[in-house]
Amino acid sequence: PGLAERIAGRLGGGTAQNVTVRAVNAVDLTVRRGEVVGIVGESGCGKSTLGRMVSGITVPSDGHLAFDGAPVATERRGHVVKTTTRVQMIHQDPFASLNPRRKVGDTIAEGPRVHGLVARRDVDAYVREILHKVGLGADYADRLPHQFSGGQRQRVAIARALAMRPDLLVLDEPVASLDVSIQAQVLNLFQDLRASLGLTALFVSHDLGVVRHVSDRVAIMYLGRIVELGSVEAIYRQPLHPYTQALFESVPRIGAGRARFRPIQGEIPSPIDPPAGCTFHPRCPHAGPRCRVEVPKLKAAAGAHEAACHLHDGGTGGTA
């Protein structure tokens, strides 16, 4: 914990129709070095926005976001300027993030060259070494992105990020656009790289199975807030927050005889006009009077397992 990197701040999201949508709200998350934290939630919960802010692609509309005490991005004349190379992001669609007219070797080499991470004469060898790490032969350096399969492109995107020797990787749905068999290959590659390089990562996904596979700890997000945070074992063994419980019940279980599928009741409320109190209260089967007025804070409920729910108020057993 002494090595903890602290990501903190009061964060706001983008805008729609001149109304500020609070995509992410007062998220305070500490990622320990060498740890992978999974960020889970339904689409629109703010998990991608959080990833983009941590990566310096988006700046908070108010408040600040710092990595190791320094801002990851600033805004200059209306443009977001990333101010650190220590955080690197891997996107869902690797094709969109690769220049179609550039050899992938040049794409991988660009960052390290510009930032002087590698001596000019060593760049080619460096690129070959990184391609090898992600399971691609050195001859792939001279190919263009369209000559790669989806899984190979994602390997290139991982190579490009790793070439910057980041302290923190942010992966936003990195396997969501891939076939299931290819997903497993890319996830296994990630696990191998973790073991050999000791990566620290935020892994954003809507897929509870994927997150369980790769994470040490898991943060569950709902309407821009973290509503539950704990070790992967604790969260998958005993989810505490009613939203997390509903999320688990909405996933068909393999090997449980008949698949049990129970969608979460109600619609996700609009982030423009979120419900008062606990924002989950219109959908929560346990909602009481307190839930409609008082925002529950994320607090330790059982050891290091935290929940933002009046039922788990400070581990004493609260009332909703």
Ligand code: SF4
């Ligand atoms: Fe449900 Fe109340 Fe807990 Fe919110 S605070 S999740 S409404 S019980």
Ligand code: MG
């Ligand atoms: Mg997303």
